[in-house]
Amino acid sequence: MQNAWMDEERGRTFTGPEGDAQALPTPAMPAELRALNSAFATLTLDAQGRVLRANNHFLDAWGYRLDELKGRELLDISPDDGLSGNPSSLWRDVLRGERRVVERMRLHKDGDTHWVQAFYTPLADADGVVRQVVEISNDISSRVLKAADDRGQIQAINVSQAVVEFALDGTVLDANARFLEAMGYRLDEVAGRHHRMFVDAAYAGSAEYAGFWAALASGRHHAAEYRRLGKGGRDVWLQATYNPIFDPTGRVRKVVKYATDITQEKLRQADFQSQIVAINKSQGVITFAVDGTILDANPNFLAAFGYTLEEMVGRHHRMLLEPGVSETHEYKEFWRTLREGKFVAGRHKRIGKDGRELWLQASYNPVYDLGGKLTRIIKFASDVTSDVALAQAFEDAQRQAQHDAATSLPNRTRLSAFMASALTHPKAxxxxxxxxxxxxxxxxxxxxxxxxxxxxxxxxxxxxxxxxxxxxxxxxxxxxxxxxxxxxxxxxxxxxxxxxxxxxxxxxxxxxxxxxxxxxxxxxxxxxxxxxxxxxxxxxxxxxxxxxxxxxxxxxxxANEMNDRVTASRRMIEEMRRGIAAGEFYLDFQPRFDARTQSIRSAEALVRWAHPQRGRIGPDDFIPLAEKSGLILPLGDWVLQTACEAAVQWPDIGVSVNVSPVQFRDGRLVQRVKEVLSGAGLAPERLEIEITEGVLMDDAEGASVVLRELKDLGVQLAIDDFGTGYASLSSLRSFPFDVIKIDRQFIADIEQRDGSRDVVKAILALGKALGLSVTAEGVETDGQLQTLIEDHCAEVQGFLLGRPMTAPKLIEMVEDVR
CATH class of the missing domain: 3.30.70.270 (Reverse transcriptase/Diguanylate cyclase domain)
Incomplete structure (x- = not known):
């Protein structure tokens, strides 16, 4: 009969499914599992594999109610599917106190099948007897389905291409029907023999061939066109890839070759070569090495430029250019493109031996050897000098018709054509x-x-x-x-x-x-x-x-409304510039409290504008314009300096200053913080710099450098409005933050919506796991505060405990709280 144990979550005694009345204490759940329980689907099972408890994440994910699961066997919702191996063996290992992880099937209440990765952790009593097993699971259906897709793709390749497998020494292990058909062999004629049966004897004995297989054995991939020998010694051309296949430890265990028979294409290329001969008779042809050195030129080309072959061979292509052209970026890009094996065609101006200009309609054609290596570039050219002169005369006349003679700017005709093109879409x-x-x-x-x-x-x-x-x-x-x-x-x-x-x-x-x-x-x-x-x-x-x-x-x-909007923005920017110089801006400070003792830990500096005509203006109305106009830089400097000078007067509490993304990207932030701390005499650890998640997304690498330089000064770093942007666990681990501030929208709903409380609890768990302090913003009710205390939130900020106030009132409040 199974013993009973305490349900630690609800504080009552559970009796095992067999009805044993003896009660034993529930094994304590480790802290790491409690943290994971707040964020992942969790089941608690008895030693027979029957469900005792399930958290809300599990119930929401799989559609069950708790009373539908309690007492059911795990195999009812996770049947043996072949992924998990032998379930009996797995369970015996767990009951011996070993942790196990498996991939297994899981059934949703509606009957849909999913796959999960499940981690099993045994919980033993004081005598070391496993009484409960905790399963923490994660849905991996997409990964399992992708693996199935990959297998399907491999099968499709095997049907459409020639495939052959080799051992690392080149011995043939297997070959499909397409490969055997292309080479003319049966499988028993190639299996067990070496790859050298498909190459010339001279190549088979070369160092290059040995290096080819050594590279494959080291894990390097090969892809090219290859000439191979089929049965009877006939040439077979293959477009092929040799692909090293790795075992789970990362070692190469075999080589798989995928190939397409391109023999017929090669025959067509031979036909093309004969066509090139014909072109050589009708056009100017010149051949260059890959570095631009002239290798050869036909009579037509020599006649057009007035050179002999001896005067050209060995010299560089730049001999045909105007002085200075070879030093231009465009010319260097021209040869870089050719060396990449790309085709270039167009009309080019060149200079003959006697200095006269020639215009060529030319194509530059990369040529490869049979091994796929770029060896030379052939240029085919026709002299179109007379055509260009005629075209230039036409273009000049056309340009004059569309341009103003006095200024060379386009005229009304050209403007109309440009506008018509730009307005083709109705919403342009x-x-x-x-x-x-x-x-x-x-x-x-x-x-x-x-x-x-x-x-x-x-x-x-x-x-x-x-x-x-x-x-x-x-x-x-x-x-x-x-x-x-x-x-x-x-x-x-x-x-x-x-x-x-x-x-x-x-x-x-x-x-x-x-x-x-x-x-x-x-x-x-x-x-x-x-x-x-x-x-x-x-x-x-x-x-x-x-x-x-x-x-x-x-x-x-x-449009009048646009006039009004632009005029208002321009006026606001000018008034802001004057207001910064005139000292119209001031700071309020909102305290941050210890959630349990309600003592003040620090205060956040909040900038305000006392406009001489419009009165008090909130930051939401002027900060966006300050950022767009660049005024946020002098304003931000003033806020930083004023906040630090005020904090020096406070009794051992810190000050928090928000930094705009514009300030963060300015390049002067670290030096400015250093100067302000020194000038104000404020200890660096009493200053906290707050940034939003967007700063990290704009330039993660640059943000990391600035944050670490700030951290080296000794200041504290906080990420503001966490949970509303794109920051993730990896962001928190990659950057040296000290504080997470939970956005007020989650705090506002914490009493009414379970989802908001779950998010807050998950952030608190993350903060604890990473050693970060967590501050809840926007606490406005006693219920919100009590909930946060129950969930072990250490610090809160909001109207309930303290509204923004002047520096003197803050000092009074600190003394009163003490």
């Missing part, structure tokens, strides 16, 4: 900036057209320099220009307009002295302001009229 976003020069007419009237043309040319150059690759600037009238810019955001468009105002306003040097012009800009954006070139131009012209009406030297959007 294209910004059109209509520019009209201010103060140009007086300059032109006073100093004449030559000076006016110089001004226009300089303005055109400034516009060109402002363009990105996908943008276009055009001159459409006397002093009117248009810029078409696809896919700019509102913020980018606003910044671009400001840049143009500054660039064009810069003085223009001339023979008559420095001249100054300005510009007014009207902006329209598709599809909101128009979906055709004409509609957008009209909208931009209307916006330009408003801009000039508003006083010139500015820009205006066609």
């Amino acid at each position: 976003r294209l910004a059109l900036l209509y520019l009209d020069l201010d103060r140009f007419k007086p300059i032109n009237d006073t100093y004449g057209h030559p000076v006016g043309d110089k001004v226009l040319g300089e303005i055109a150059d400034r516009l060109r320099r402002s363009l990105k690759a996908d943008q276009l600037a055009a001159r459409i009238g006397g002093d009117e220009f248009v810029i078409a810019a696809p896919n700019l955001t509102d913020e980018e468009l606003d910044a671009y307009c400001q840049h143009l105002l500054q660039a064009i306003a810069a003085p223009i040097r001339s023979d008559v002295g420095d001249l100054e012009v300005g510009v007014s800009i009207g902006v329209a954006v598709s599809p909101a302001d128009g979906s055709t070139p004409d509609e957008l131009l009209r909208a931009a012209d209307t916006a330009l009229y408003r801009s000039k009406h508003n006083g010139r030297g500015t820009y205006c959007f066609f």
